[in-house]
Amino acid sequence: MMKLVEQALTGDRRALARLITLVENNGAEAHEALSTLYPHTGRAHIVGVTGAPGTGKSTLVNELAKAYRAQGATVGIVAVDPTSPFSGGALLGDRVRMRDLFGDPGVFIRSMASRGSLGGLARATADVVQVLDAVGYDVILVETVGAGQSEVEIARTAHTTLVVEAPGLGDEVQALKAGVLEIADILVVNKADREGAIHTVRALQMMLDLGQPQVTMHHGQAMEVAGLVGLADDGWKPPICQTVATSGQGVPELMDCIADHRAYLRESGEWERRERLRAAAQLENLLRERLIAHLLDQIGQERLNEIIARVVRREVDPHSAVEALLRQVDSP
Amino acid sequence: MMKLVEQALTGDRRALARLITLVENNGAEAHEALSTLYPHTGRAHIVGVTGAPGTGKSTLVNELAKAYRAQGATVGIVAVDPTSPFSGGALLGDRVRMRDLFGDPGVFIRSMASRGSLGGLARATADVVQVLDAVGYDVILVETVGAGQSEVEIARTAHTTLVVEAPGLGDEVQALKAGVLEIADILVVNKADREGAIHTVRALQMMLDLGQPQVTMHHGQAMEVAGLVGLADDGWKPPICQTVATSGQGVPELMDCIADHRAYLRESGEWERRERLRAAAQLENLLRERLIAHLLDQIGQERLNEIIARVVRREVDPHSAVEALLRQVDSP
Numbered sequence: 278m279m280k281l282v283e284q285a286l287t288g289d290r291r292a293l294a295r296l297i298t299l300v301e302n303n304g305a306e307a308h309e310a311l312s313t314l315y316p317h318t319g320r321a322h323i324v325g326v327t328g329a330p331g332t333g334k335s336t337l338v339n340e341l342a343k344a345y346r347a348q349g350a351t352v353g354i355v356a357v358d359p360t361s362p363f364s365g366g367a368l369l370g371d372r373v374r375m376r377d378l379f380g381d382p383g384v385f386i387r388s389m390a391s392r393g394s395l396g397g398l399a400r401a402t403a404d405v406v407q408v409l410d411a412v413g414y415d416v417i418l419v420e421t422v423g424a425g426q427s428e429v430e431i432a433r434t435a436h437t438t439l440v441v442e443a444p445g446l447g448d449e450v451q452a453l454k455a456g457v458l459e460i461a462d463i464l465v466v467n468k469a470d471r472e473g474a475i476h477t478v479r480a481l482q483m484m485l486d487l488g489q490p491q492v493t494m495h496h497g498q499a500m501e502v503a504g505l506v507g508l509a510d511d512g513w514k515p516p517i518c519q520t521v522a523t524s525g526q527g528v529p530e531l532m533d534c535i536a537d538h539r540a541y542l543r544e545s546g547e548w549e550r551r552e553r554l555r556a557a558a559q560l561e562n563l564l565r566e567r568l569i570a571h572l573l574d575q576i577g578q579e580r581l582n583e584i585i586a587r588v589v590r591r592e593v594d595p596h597s598a599v600e601a602l603l604r605q606v607d608s609p
Numbered sequence: 610m611m612k613l614v615e616q617a618l619t620g621d622r623r624a625l626a627r628l629i630t631l632v633e634n635n636g637a638e639a640h641e642a643l644s645t646l647y648p649h650t651g652r653a654h655i656v657g658v659t660g661a662p663g664t665g666k667s668t669l670v671n672e673l674a675k676a677y678r679a680q681g682a683t684v685g686i687v688a689v690d691p692t693s694p695f696s697g698g699a700l701l702g703d704r705v706r707m708r709d710l711f712g713d714p715g716v717f718i719r720s721m722a723s724r725g726s727l728g729g730l731a732r733a734t735a736d737v738v739q740v741l742d743a744v745g746y747d748v749i750l751v752e753t754v755g756a757g758q759s760e761v762e763i764a765r766t767a768h769t770t771l772v773v774e775a776p777g778l779g780d781e782v783q784a785l786k787a788g789v790l791e792i793a794d795i796l797v798v799n800k801a802d803r804e805g806a807i808h809t810v811r812a813l814q815m816m817l818d819l820g821q822p823q824v825t826m827h828h829g830q831a832m833e834v835a836g837l838v839g840l841a842d843d844g845w846k847p848p849i850c851q852t853v854a855t856s857g858q859g860v861p862e863l864m865d866c867i868a869d870h871r872a873y874l875r876e877s878g879e880w881e882r883r884e885r886l887r888a889a890a891q892l893e894n895l896l897r898e899r900l901i902a903h904l905l906d907q908i909g910q911e912r913l914n915e916i917i918a919r920v921v922r923r924e925v926d927p928h929s930a931v932e933a934l935l936r937q938v939d940s941p
Binding site: 318329498499503552556568593 | 889913
């Protein structure tokens, strides 16, 4: 395994692919590998790209990858599709990508399928991003389907988060309802050549002008304990970029916006704060998974089945059942 | 508080609303109330309604509520919108609903806003559903934005899950990518009067004919430990219903499908299995939240900040940091 790490660090793609699989599977060897790789991390610009299905996110991610390549930067792509446990979605996306980017040694693409649980997916995504960071990819694009809170969580651990909208996806209220605006560093209206694009831009602009919404959302408990919440950055006003990903229109301007945001992060100290947020989120997620696994292991199948049966028979309510279980178990 | 419970059980709507707020806020009184109410639960038919933004879910839920009322059944509606921490989305949805259902004492509507964390939202949703079940609502419609894994988790704890699609939301691949098919008991193609509806129906039919996908998705660890995974029901083939929610077209047929599914659940023993799944998911979620809260409390702000700083400085990797933290803390 340590040989695999060495090979991956020297640019061996096959070793990298095997290493990522190892890391995804999350064993003792994976932790050792990540521990060795970790000091090499911290150099990549991690860019989250999120948006509802049908906004053209994947095409946009491809165009961004090509544009970064043209600038000489290497690009890692992590496509997270937590709602697709059967391979269809992810594989198809890969095949489309392949056509444009296949054979370019400066691009590495990985699709993340379901990892059995939500925490598992967030864990695996963070770990894979760290591997790509460690082996030297300059930009890492993390693509998520952004209509769910979990995907938002994954996206917001990036340095820069793009929220992609498109005209004509239901009425405008839906754009607001999708409600990922407050995590956007850059708003992208893709398919900007379509009818209604200007309405989408205006609706978003109006939202932004109404003032930044109170940032009250979905902070992890660890972030709250660590006092990382409430320090939202006021120095950056999310720009709205219009693109037509299928033709590449607007992509250079979007690249400029991303570069501007990176410069802002570096100058304002926000980069450092986001690194802390990311570490806090990752620690909390790992702790959660470990604690529940340890506890369920202690409880055991028989006792768990018994308590589930009692809850189903309405002999005990779930909250009281949890109290009783917690009183019975040992320290992790 | 016990008076509130009593009043709610006798049908006092104002007491019910206050009780639900109490339960949402999750204190010691909330647990006592839930414990008292719990023996009264288990009678409602819990129907999850999920689908991407723009499919017309909310309108469909209203039509279903009206149809149930016409049959004499009482209806609770829980609208979960985890991506909208600022109130806009949920409130607007409520106002639209109000127009049709306001003043009907047989309907109770509650929108669930963000509860600070993902686990918090799932916890609050489960608790509110239990309150509505306990006070006697016959049918509880739980509406979620179904493009994310967390929302899917919430929906799948229902007895019957409707997955709503609509024509023209990006290409057909998106429908597959949305990938919530495997949790669907009933597929609904809403906006069936629109161009392309027949293509959406055919694409879904094709997916179903390709055979049920392997049910490998997103099981909680508790479900796995309890051996509840892998017992998927083979006796039910999800029907595809076409509706035009805005005109009510197709809603009677959809009601028949839901009634058929309920009868199937009762006859096949699947109802009991779903109750066990639901209890397992709820226990696991509560345990997770309690464990992490206890742990973070023990660690304390200072030590947590310190370890986060060390991770950010690359002095320790996240997995090793978690190991170290777990070695230092006491039993819950």
